[in-house]
Every structure is written in structure tokens, then in C-alpha cells.
Amino acid sequence: MRDFRCLVGVRHPPQDIAGAVRDLICQVGPSLEHVEKVATVTRVERPDGSTALVNEWRVNPTLPTALNGVLSRDMMGWLDHAEWSSDLTACEWRIEPFFMGEAIQCRGATRFEPAMGGRGTRAVFEGTLDIDPCALSSLQPAWRAPASLAVELLIGTIIPKNFRKTVEAVAGLLETERQPTSAP
Secondary structure, eight states: OEEEEEEEEESSOHHHHHHHHHHHHHHHGGGSTTEEEEEEEEEEEOTTSOEEEEEEEEEOOOOOGGGBTTBOGGGSEEEEEEEEOTTSSEEEEEEEESSSGGGEEEEEEEEEEEEGGGTEEEEEEEEEEEEOHHHHTTSOHHHHHHHHHHHIIIIIIIHHHHHHHHHHHHHHHHHHHHSOOOOO
16 A cells, blocks of 8 residues: 655635636646546535536556557546535545556545635645555566556556646636736
């Protein structure tokens, strides 16, 4: 099992940042490294104000050469199942990869906390990645290490790195929206 964690601080209130992360991810996603697109599969607004989302991520990372011919581009992505609290302070999520999804458990939580005297946000993204070694044993011996490396690259590295970039990108969008426009 591998734990991962990412902290990001930005100068916007938590509800603004969390709402933008939740609602603008499809717009921001393609600007992230290795991300081709993010599309919302389902969105359920609950009576208590919470929101359940499933987003499909499609990525195009550089893979170890040993995996050429083993993994196709349609395997490069995941479903992101997210449960957002009504007050936008927390999001519990799990990732369902298209490659070896039955063998990979990846889940965690994201918190959006006040910072900078309430004028900013401290976003905390934490999770765990667990790969079932029995599933790797079904692969040819030469592919086991590269497959494990590819999964760790996709989930353990790209996702936390892109979380940071996502929060920074939505903060940038919020900045743009707040800029006064000049009349011609």
C-alpha cells in the first residue's frame, strides 16, 4: 500500500475553490499534464445539498517501452467517483482505473480548509493506493514490474500532481473573473 498527500494554498475562500474544483474540472482538466479530457458521466444533487459525481478522465502518459502493445490508449484513464459535502469542505473519492481496475484500490479524501485569516484556502488531498499482487501474477513475468510502475505513475504521481495544478488553475480562473473589464 502506498500513501500519498498533497497540500495546496491559494488566496481564495474555501467554498469558492471547492465549488470551482467540483464544477469546473471538465474545463480545467485538459490543461493538465498528460490529461486529454475530463467528462462528467453522472451528477446527482441530493436534497441535503451534497453532490455525487462520476467523472471520466482520459490521459496520455509516457509509458515504459515494455508496455507497448500491452496497454492500449483506451485503457489510459479512470473513473473518479466523488462525494462532495453540502458545505464544500470535504470530498471523499475513489478512483476506478480502466487498466487492472479489479486489482487496484485507490481512495481518499480532499478537504478545503480556511487559511490566511479566512481569505484563502488550504486544500489537502490524501489517499492510498493498493495494488493486489495476485493480479500482477496473472501477467507475464516480464510485464509485472513495468505494469506496477505504470499504475503507480498514473495513480500515485499524476493524480496528486494534477490536483495541485487543478487548484491553482481554478484559482487563476477565479482571479480572471474578478478582474475589472475596461470599456472600449
